[in-house]
Amino acid sequence: MASAEELRSLGEAKVDARWRHAMEEEMENKTWELVDPLAGCKLIGLKWVYKVKKNERGDVVKHKARLVAKGFVQREGIDFEEVFAPVARMDSVRLLALAATRDWNVHHLDMKSAFLNGELTEVVYVKQPPGFTVAGEEDKVLRLRKALYGLRQAPRAWNIKLDSTLATPGFKRCASEHALYTRHSKEGLLIVGVYVDDLIVTGSQQQQIDSFKKEMAGKFKMSDLGLLSYYLGIEVRQGKEAIELCQSAYALKLLERAGLKGCNAAQVPMLEKPKLSKYGTDEKVDGTLYRSLIGGLRYLTHTQPDISFAVGYVSRFMEDPHKDHVAAVKHLLRYIAGSCELGLAYPRRKKISDLHLIGFSDSDMGGGGGAGWDLDGRKSTSAMVFFLETCPISWQSQKQKIVALSTCEAEYIAGAAATCQGVWPRRLLEETTGHSVAAPILRIDNNSAIELAKNPVLHSRSKHIDIKFHFIRDCVEKRQVILEQVGTSQQLADVFTKPLGKNKFEEMKNQVGMVVIQQGHPH
Structure with a gap:
């Protein structure tokens, strides 16, 4: 029996009923028509990509099979024109603080097969999907009516479709953040943030949120995930007293990738007087692993501002890392091992x-x-x-x-x-x-x-x-x-400019807003 984790071949997927069902469900989308190939027509190949979706605890909640176009063969100006599509900045996501100050709840919608809703302006032909060739018509090809995952123009096509859909119910796109939409009405305020196929929704009235969900369900296939609890690797806990953000599960995966799971914890992210240089004499190391760890650490700063300076510092040596640079990264990871439970708590305010x-x-x-x-x-x-x-x-x-x-x-x-x-x-x-x-x-x-x-x-x-x-x-x-x-002693940005000693670092970390999040409650 195939593993519950991601697969690599169609042969493995065929022997597992869960993956077969996922592929059949994907084929039901039918965003194409079967036609005879044109002379000299360049065909784009297709492949299956398998992914398991997990919740914040790491439990498998869904087996997802994606039919993906091999978009790397597309040529700009011939097969596509524009590809850019805006997504919400992490700073915008952290404006969940606004919901906390207004005592609002935040909801999460997941658009199923979002890119398949994007309407193509170009003529695109693809080969028939592996394992699903139509019997007796093996020589025919598929002309796409809508976008497929993997096409270079697919994200833009989906964003244009979603933007036009939101414009009809009276939403206005923010000029300062093109992935954020607002709707003002007599009933109150509704705010929608977009990150590809994930929508986060908040507002002053629950009735408005429920009405919006029904509107979107009538236009797209979507999953109503209820209150936001897991978003882009960030765990979100919405309690009566605060909205809390942390990345403890992500941090543990990062430690496992570095081979430091269960290591002894360090008390500060970086020693007070590191002596690192791009032109060090230590032995060179594998730059791929080093850059991978730095990328993970940079993403971890979205809910752990206390490591921002240390991560920025070790990022300076990604081009040509040496052993002493790796030692500094491992020290930082040892600090992460002892601070996985840290996060941000945004207190709710009952009085506006x-x-x-x-x-x-x-x-x-x-x-x-x-x-x-x-x-x-x-x-x-x-x-x-x-x-x-x-x-x-x-x-x-x-x-x-x-x-x-x-x-x-x-x-x-x-x-x-x-x-x-x-x-x-x-x-x-x-x-x-x-x-x-x-x-x-x-x-x-x-x-x-x-x-x-x-x-x-x-x-x-x-x-x-x-x-x-x-x-x-x-x-x-x-x-x-x-x-x-x-005064210098009250300068909260000091923790972002240099490595500090243990006592000073602990003091500044608390003032910046880092708290221990345990069982949904800050300590």
Whole structure:
């Protein structure tokens, strides 16, 4: 009997009734017609892809067989024109915090065979599916009426179909986030977020949500998964007191991939004074595995902001990793082993009040100075974190593109980057709620950088700063962002700029909003 896990061949699938049923169910979609092949017509091959869908506990909930076109043979300008389709940013997904501040529930819809709804504008011919050739008509081919998975234009075709469908019930697509739709009516507000074939739905009235589900069920084959509990590898727990996000199952899989399952835990993600360089003398290692682990760690930062600096730091060595770089990644993974239960908790608010955005911006001059961690470029690290009320919704730790010549310049550049990020959630919140939102407050612990942002001062230490970084000055003048001075000890972005000692790290981690999530309750 074939395994319950993913299969690799049609022969294996044929001996398992579950996979045979999945293939027969896929063939019922019939998005094609059987025709005689045209002379000189280029055919696209098809293959079966098998996937098991699991819940947040890792239990198999569905066997899915996909008929996939070998789209890699398609030629741009001949077989397709445009392929781009927007998906929701993770920052937008974390605006689940908005639902928490309004005490709303969030629902999850899964569109079945979503790409098969996309209408093609090009003429596309494919071979008959393996194992399902029509007897007596083996020489005929399939002309597609709608898209198939694997076609280069399939995601765009599906997005256009969904966009036109949502436009009819009165939805408006957000200009700040093209994968987010809102509908304002007398009954209240309804918000829909789209990530390919997954829709997350929230709003002020449960009746509106139920009505929307019926509308969509009448137009597409879909599964109503109820309250959102698992989304893009993120576990979502909607309790009476808070909406909680974590990636504990994903973290455990990452540890297993690295061969560190059951390892001893580390107390901090990175040692205080790492001495790593791109030009190290240690032995080189397998770059494929190194890059794979870094990719997994970067995805883990979506609910664990406390590892953002460490992940960004070890990402600098992906091109040519050495043993000392791997040692730093393993230390980080050992920290993950002891913090799998950490996540974010967005407290529910029973009383509706005005929304407030508060951000923190910081930098670390020259990578820690002469004995710092950026041994190769002496570039500073920009860091920022934004909160909706007390809920962290956006954060970043990134090496600056240029070498800053002073602490003021490094802080000014970091503030400009934070401003670019801070004006976006304000616009998005105003579009979704239909109400004005106060200008975000940005807290910086460097008075010189604040003065430089408020006044057009040109002197020897600032006149060389690239004009793009003066965006912060324009936003301050227009009152799109309000700068405030904050003491270094209260600078929450500090944890994103450098490795900290155990006590300081624990303190900053708690202030950023990390909590232990156990049995659906934060501690």
